Amino acid sequence: MMAKAESVTRMIAGHEVTISNPDKVLFPKPKYTKLDLANYYLAVADGALRGAGGRPNMLVRFPNGIAAQSFYQKRAPDSRPPWIEVVTLRFPSGRTADEVVPRDAAALAWLANLACLELHPHPVRADDLDHPDELRVDLDPVPGIKWPQVRQVAHVARAVLDDMGLVGWPKTSGSRGMHIYVRIERRWGFDEVRRAALAIAREVERRAPDLATSKWWKEERQGVFVDYNQNAKDRTIAAAYSVRPRPDATVSAPLDWDEVDAADPADFTLGTMPKRFAQIGDRHAGMDDEGGSLDKLLELSARQEREGQGDAPWPPHYRKQPGEPPRVQPSKSRLRAERYPLIEVSTGKSKKEALTGLSAWRKKNPKIAKLLKPADVLVDQMRGRSSAWYRIRINLQHVPEKLRPRTPSPTRKRASPRADRSGSP
Numbered sequence: 070m071m072a073k074a075e076s077v078t079r080m081i082a083g084h085e086v087t088i089s090n091p092d093k094v095l096f097p098k099p100k101y102t103k104l105d106l107a108n109y110y111l112a113v114a115d116g117a118l119r120g121a122g123g124r125p126n127m128l129v130r131f132p133n134g135i136a137a138q139s140f141y142q143k144r145a146p147d148s149r150p151p152w153i154e155v156v157t158l159r160f161p162s163g164r165t166a167d168e169v170v171p172r173d174a175a176a177l178a179w180l181a182n183l184a185c186l187e188l189h190p191h192p193v194r195a196d197d198l199d200h201p202d203e204l205r206v207d208l209d210p211v212p213g214i215k216w217p218q219v220r221q222v223a224h225v226a227r228a229v230l231d232d233m234g235l236v237g238w239p240k241t242s243g244s245r246g247m248h249i250y251v252r253i254e255r256r257w258g259f260d261e262v263r264r265a266a267l268a269i270a271r272e273v274e275r276r277a278p279d280l281a282t283s284k285w286w287k288e289e290r291q292g293v294f295v296d297y298n299q300n301a302k303d304r305t306i307a308a309a310y311s312v313r314p315r316p317d318a319t320v321s322a323p324l325d326w327d328e329v330d331a332a333d334p335a336d337f338t339l340g341t342m343p344k345r346f347a348q349i350g351d352r353h354a355g356m357d358d359e360g361g362s363l364d365k366l367l368e369l370s371a372r373q374e375r376e377g378q379g380d381a382p383w384p385p386h387y388r389k390q391p392g393e394p395p396r397v398q399p400s401k402s403r404l405r406a407e408r409y410p411l412i413e414v415s416t417g418k419s420k421k422e423a424l425t426g427l428s429a430w431r432k433k434n435p436k437i438a439k440l441l442k443p444a445d446v447l448v449d450q451m452r453g454r455s456s457a458w459y460r461i462r463i464n465l466q467h468v469p470e471k472l473r474p475r476t477p478s479p480t481r482k483r484a485s486p487r488a489d490r491s492g493s494p
Contacts, residue, residue, distance in 0.1 A: 077104060081111065084152050084175035088182045095134040095184060096318045101339055106312065107181035112343035113310045114174035116323065116351035117188060120309035124190035125156050125168035125198070127305050132184045135314040138418060141457070145169045146183070153179060156195045160303045161387050170195045186312045189305040192262070197255055201262045202360060206230075206237065206249035206269060207296040207306060208281075213443025214293060216245070220329055222273065222281045222293040223247050227326065229272050233369070235361040238353050241334040243313035243321035246293075248306060250353070254360040259302035265366035267381055270295035271373055285382040287447045288411060288464050298384050309353060312339050323352035411447070412474060415461040420448065423459035430463075440468050 078087045091104035110117055128142040143166040145155045153176060155167040171177055171188075180188070192203040206226050210219050223239055226249055230237040237249040253262070270283035273295050281293045299306055307313060311321045322337035322345075337345070380392040415426025427446070431438040445464040450457050465473050 079178070081175040081178050082173040084150065084173075086175050086178045086182070088178070093134070093184075095131060095186070096316070096339070097134065097136055098316045099318055099338075099340065101318050103181065103184060105339065106184070106186065107178045109312065109339045109343060110177040110181050110310075111174055113346045114177055116346060116353065117177055117308070117310040118171065118173070119351060119353060119356065120311075120323075121188035121190040122171050122173075123194050125158055125170055125193070125195060126180075126191070127168060127189040128180070128183065128185050129187050129189055130184050131186050131314060134184075135186070135316075136421075139314065139457070143168060150179065154195070156198065158191070158198060158303075186314055188308040188311045190308050191303075191305055192300070194255075199258060200255040201257070201259060201300070202253055202255050204235075204251040204253050204262055204266055204269075204363070205299050205306060206251065206266065207242075207299040208247045208249070209294040209296050210245050211287075211290050211292065211294060211444045212446055212448075216334065218280055219245070219247050219293055222277060222295070223249065223329055225273050225277045225281065226269065226295070229269055229276070233269075233365040235366075236359075238323070238356050239326060239329055240309050240321055240323045240353070241319075241332065241337060243307060243311060243319045243334065243337070244315065245334070247329075248321070250309075250356065252356055252360045253363055257363055259300070261363065261367065263297060263300040264370050264380075265363045266300040267297040268366050268370040268373060270297040271378060272369065283381065287449070288466075291444060297381065301384060301387065304384070309351075310342065325352050328352075410465040410473065411462045412465065413460055413462050417459050420450075420459045423448070423461050427461045434474065437463075437465070437468050437472055437474070440472075442467055 074091055076087050076089045077091045078085060088104055088107050091102060093103045094100055095103055095106060129139060130142055131137070131139045145153065145167050154170040154172055156170050157165055157167050159165050169176070169180070171180065192201040192205060193199070194202060208219055208222055208226070227237050227239075230249070230251060235251050235253075237251055239247060239249050242248055267283070273281045274283045279292065281295055282290045283295055283297065284290050285298065298304065307321050309321055309323045313319050313321065317335065318339035319334060320337050320339060320342050322332070322334070322342065324332055380390060380394065383390055383393060414430040415423045417423035417426060441463065445467060447462040447464060449460050449462065451460055
């Protein structure tokens with residue numbers, strides 16, 4: 070039996086890159102290793118850099134694989150090579166951080182060595198951190214919604230963008246949803262881009278009310294959520310070609326629009342994408358050719374506001390914004406609590422642990438469990454500064470009041486950080 074290599078060093082893009090513990094398994098089911106991850110990003114480097122290159126990136130690290138705890142890292146490691154570029158970002162909280170700006174394949178391999186499965190770029194270029202050049206339409210299906218409905222909503226979103234004179238570039242999220250990227254001129258700030266995204270979400274909902282929603286609070290959603298808040302400052306989503314922390318190592322796959330109706334997210338993995346990339350190249354190769362204008366979308370936003378649709382809720386860690394409605398969950402509002410009666414049934418350091426708690430709760434409450442709809446189970450990822458944990462809440466709206474449990478919800482022993490309730494797939 071051959072001894073495992075302690076490290077592998079390669080010359081990439083003129084830089085020496087070392088992959089430590091190259092045989093460490095990151096994906097137990099297909100047995101993909103850290104070296105496999107590095108080789109993957111080298112194989113799709115041109116496309117991955119089109120999505121994340123030249124932008125500050127937040128790091129999401131899985132040092133012991135997807136079955137173990139992961140953590141978020143905004144600040145670039147101090148012990149980085151001198152050729153790794155960083156840029157200083159200022160966040161809504163007032164804090165700052167030097168974030169990594171990948172420029173070449175060597176940087177991608179270096180990130181893979183840190184077990185960064187996903188690339189999480191901000192929608193700005195490193196040379197102008199105040200004016201996004203990318204608007205992101207994030208289609209996030211609620212539990213129980215199948216992939217064909219996501220496709221339907223994607224086509225509605227494309228039609229909205231066409232009417233606004235904008236070009237959408239679709240990709241699978243690598244999980245259950247879809248992302249549509251829109252290149253825009255660098256003329257607007259984050260708040261205006263977010264407002265334009267909110268206008269898209271509301272227009273998609275207006276055109277397809279049975280398929281899509283723009284409602285921020287999970288207990289109010291149905292169908293496919295168009296997550297406008299992914300365009301708020303400091304928000305990131307998994308970029309094109311990102312490897313997702315899922316058992317089969319699915320990846321976020323750029324698509325042509327004529328592929329959307331036939332595409333199956335499960336077909337695009339760390340193992341299959343390099344061959345596709347070698348055969349057809351990057352489906353988003355022309356994305357940077359021209360940036361579009363938000364003028365029509367902002368006109369639509371103004372019209373929506375005149376019709377009574379002002380601002381919508383922001384993520385919980387943002388300061389209260391002018392014109393924003395009360396930032397109160399429907400389940401905690403006296404006026405709406407009866408419609409959205411929520412209980413917390415499980416928490417865990419990982420999603421798997423929280424889901425195990427949910428299974429135990431279902432066994433103890435079989436009469437209630439059989440009355441629940443898929444969308445009644447709300448899985449929240451609760452983010453701290455560097456790590457995440459999970460909680461699961463149940464919406465009892467379909468459970469007769471006489472059957473609803475009277476016991477208080479469990480509480481977490483440690484102080485709870487604010488929740489990221491977008492649940493981006």
